[in-house]
Amino acid sequence: MEEDSSSKGISNIKVPPKYENLKLLSMWEEVRTLGKHPDRRSYHTAVMWQDKMLVYGGQDLSEGPYGDLWSVEIGQFGQESWQQVAIEDKGCISRHSAIVKNDKMYVFGGTNGVEEFNKTLVLSLNTMTWKEYPGQNNLPPPLDSHTSCLYDSDQGPLMIVFGGYSHGERTNQVYILQLDTMKWTKFETSSKQPEIRSSHSASIYNHCLFIFGGISDEGEKLNDFWKLDLKARVWTQIIGNGELPVGRSGHTSVVYKDFLIIFGGMKDITKETNDLHSYHFQSNSWTNFQYEYQVRDPVSPDQLEEYKKNKASLAAMKDKKFSTEPSPNRSPIRRPTFMDSSRGSPARRQTVEGDGTPQYRRRRTLYEGPMSPLEGRIKGKLPHPRDGHSAVINGDIMVVFGGDRHQMPFNDTYVYYLLEENIKSPARLDNS
Numbered sequence: 001m002e003e004d005s006s007s008k009g010i011s012n013i014k015v016p017p018k019y020e021n022l023k024l025l026s027m028w029e030e031v032r033t034l035g036k037h038p039d040r041r042s043y044h045t046a047v048m049w050q051d052k053m054l055v056y057g058g059q060d061l062s063e064g065p066y067g068d069l070w071s072v073e074i075g076q077f078g079q080e081s082w083q084q085v086a087i088e089d090k091g092c093i094s095r096h097s098a099i100v101k102n103d104k105m106y107v108f109g110g111t112n113g114v115e116e117f118n119k120t121l122v123l124s125l126n127t128m129t130w131k132e133y134p135g136q137n138n139l140p141p142p143l144d145s146h147t148s149c150l151y152d153s154d155q156g157p158l159m160i161v162f163g164g165y166s167h168g169e170r171t172n173q174v175y176i177l178q179l180d181t182m183k184w185t186k187f188e189t190s191s192k193q194p195e196i197r198s199s200h201s202a203s204i205y206n207h208c209l210f211i212f213g214g215i216s217d218e219g220e221k222l223n224d225f226w227k228l229d230l231k232a233r234v235w236t237q238i239i240g241n242g243e244l245p246v247g248r249s250g251h252t253s254v255v256y257k258d259f260l261i262i263f264g265g266m267k268d269i270t271k272e273t274n275d276l277h278s279y280h281f282q283s284n285s286w287t288n289f290q291y292e293y294q295v296r297d298p299v300s301p302d303q304l305e306e307y308k309k310n311k312a313s314l315a316a317m318k319d320k321k322f323s324t325e326p327s328p329n330r331s332p333i334r335r336p337t338f339m340d341s342s343r344g345s346p347a348r349r350q351t352v353e354g355d356g357t358p359q360y361r362r363r364r365t366l367y368e369g370p371m372s373p374l375e376g377r378i379k380g381k382l383p384h385p386r387d388g389h390s391a392v393i394n395g396d397i398m399v400v401f402g403g404d405r406h407q408m409p410f411n412d413t414y415v416y417y418l419l420e421e422n423i424k425s426p427a428r429l430d431n432s
Contacts, residue, residue, distance in 0.1 A: 025290070027422060030381035031413040033080050038070040039063070040409035041402050042388030043145075043250075045098035047105060048074070049125055053392055053399055054085075054105065059094035060409045065113055067092040069123075072413070074394045088130050090121060095164075097148035100125075101157050101179055108161060108177070109143040116142035116165065120177065139184045140175040141166045147202035149209060151230060156180045160187075160209055160230070163197050170196040170217050174209075174228065191235045194226045199387075201253035203260055205281055207231055210238075210260060213248050221247030221267060225279070242286035243426070245277045250387030254398055256418050258282050261398060263416075265387050270406050272385035276416075278423040291427045295384045383414045393418075 044058025044066075052071050059065040069085040096110025096117075107121040118135035135142070146164025150157065159177035163170070172194055174187035200214025200222070209228040216222055223246055225238045250272075251265025260279040266272050276290035383389075389403025389410070398416045402409065 025293070025382060026380045027417045027419070028380060028382045029415050029417075030378040030383075031080060031415060032378060033072070033082060033413075035081050036084065037082050038068070038084075038402075038411050039066060040404075040411040041066060041094075042386075042404040042409050043094045044390060044402060045096060045107070046390035046392050046399075046401055047098050047100045048392045048394055049100050049103075049105070051394065053394070053401065054100075054125075055390065055401060056098060056105075056107065057093040057096060057110065058402065059113070061404075061407050065092035065094040065111070074397075074399060085128060087123065087128050090130055090132070093117070095144040097146055097161065099148055099150040099159055101150055106148075106159055106177070106179065108148055108159065109140075109146055109164070111144040116144045116167070118142040120182070122182075133182050136184055139186065140173075141171075143171075145198035147200060147211075149202050149204045151204050151207075151209070153207075153230065160202075160204070162202055162209065162211060162228075163194075163200055163214065165198050170198050170215070172196040187233070189228065189233045189235055193235050194224065194237070195222075197222060199249035201251055201262065203253045203255045205255050205260070210253070212253055212260075212262060213245070213251060213265065215249045221249055223247040238284070240279060240284050240286045243277075243288045244286050245275075245288070248273065248387075250389075250403075252389060252391035252400075254391050254393045256393055256396075256398070256423070257420065259420075259423055261391075261418070261423065263391055263398070263400065264383070264385065264389060264403065272387050272405050274383050274385040276423075280424060287424055287426050289423050289425060289427055292385065293382055295382050381414070383412070384410065386410060 038055055039060065041058030041060055044055055046053055046055045051074050053074050055070045057066055057068075067089060069087050071083050071085050073080050092112050093110040094113075096107055098105055098107045100106075103125045105123040105125060107123070110117050118138065118140055120133040122131045122133070123129070124131075140161060143161065143164040143166055147162050149160045151160050155178070157179040159179060161175040161177070163172055165171070166173070174189070176185050176187045177183070178185075194211055196217050197214035201212050203210050207230050209230060211226045211228070213222050213224070223244055225240060225244070227236045227238055228234070229236070245262055246267055248265030248267050251262055253260055253262050258281050260281070262277045262279075264272065264274050273292045274295070275288065275292040278287045278289055279285070280287070383400055384405050386403035386405050389400055391398055391400050396418050398418055400414045400416070402411055404410060
């Protein structure tokens with residue numbers, strides 16, 4: 001892979017020399033801000049409210065889950081700053097779901113690393129106060145790694161929940177929360193359902209719920225595409241034209257005009273991607289409009305060498321201390337991985353103390369180098385391949401935050417300018 005020096009502003013990207021549409025890469029911009037940032041995390045939630053992106057919860061595999069809320073203004077890039085929002089502590093949470101309706105954020109399910117939840121939390125965004133609704137007769141059951149979408153139906157606003165883990169087992173059930181009454185019901189359908197899955201994506205378009213990908217019960221990365229007609233209560237598998245995305249999990253999907261946009265995800269263990277695909281609802285056609293690119297790590301060779309030296313020094317000190325301390329029955333603490341269990345919820349099994357409190361190991365990553373002196377927009381800067389990130393739409397831009405690569409979390413922010421002529425044009429090779 002060679003770096004194409006003819007493309008200005010994207011010198012940080014390794015690209016094949018024959019790509020014709022490198023100009024599309026300039027649609028990406030990294031947003032760098034000064035001041036305090038959210039901790040690095042994945043499997044959080046992000047929602048838009050009044051030109052602000054709100055990020056809640058999430059996890060770092062070595063630090064554990066978080067319970068904080070952060071806000072960043074989206075409409076004034078170049079002058080943004082992150083702000084931590086003061087809220088009542090409702091405990092740490094990740095792999096939950098969230099939607100916004102009017103001035104309230106509705107949060108459902110998730111896990112704190114030990115147990116799954118089926119409570120619903122409602123945050124008033126005007127007063128920043130919580131109201132908690134416990135599960136009603138175990139409906140829905142405790143869930144994590146599911147999806148939730150807002151659907152403005154003829155009967156009022158609904159929260160549509162699909163899939164995820166229920167009591168450690170994947171599911172394909174649909175549950176509906178009536179936001180006006182805060183009553184849950186199980187949504188019964190009269191057709192064949194998608195197979196059970198978790199870490200998929202879900203979006204609403206034209207009274208239908210669209211589901212793509214995820215992880216099957218056998219741990220397979222799925223790339224099937226389904227539509228649930230919310231009025232007729234009928235599932236239909238969609239066989240679209242064009243280049244269907246490969247199987248993946250932990251990706252995101254957003255709706256822009258008449259398009260579904262899919263970004264990133266994990267294709268295999270330690271194999272994340274940063275490609276972009278669109279699905280045009282009207283023509284039933286898929287388009288791969290950005291290939292996968294490998295982006296250089298945000299550390300210099302000198303920083304990498306310093307990191308290795310520090311790591312070796314710390315390891316030597318640890319070994320020396322270990323050898324001098326009499327602890328014959330010491331048992332090692334194992335850090336959880338995304339594939340910790342083929343059936344249990346990924347990345348949720350960590351060492352637990354006698355009182356039931358989850359314990360996490362702290363660790364350094366290569367992404368803890370010095371702060372960049374740059375701020376504002378870095379044009380042509382692509383996100384690293386990742387999964388467990390979030391993506392939201394604000395006008396004609398898609399905003400991507402966080403996620404992780406090889407279990408190394410991010411807290412970076414990117415925007416992608418959505419132009420219809422770009423997202424419906426296939427990525428091509430210049431064969432001349």
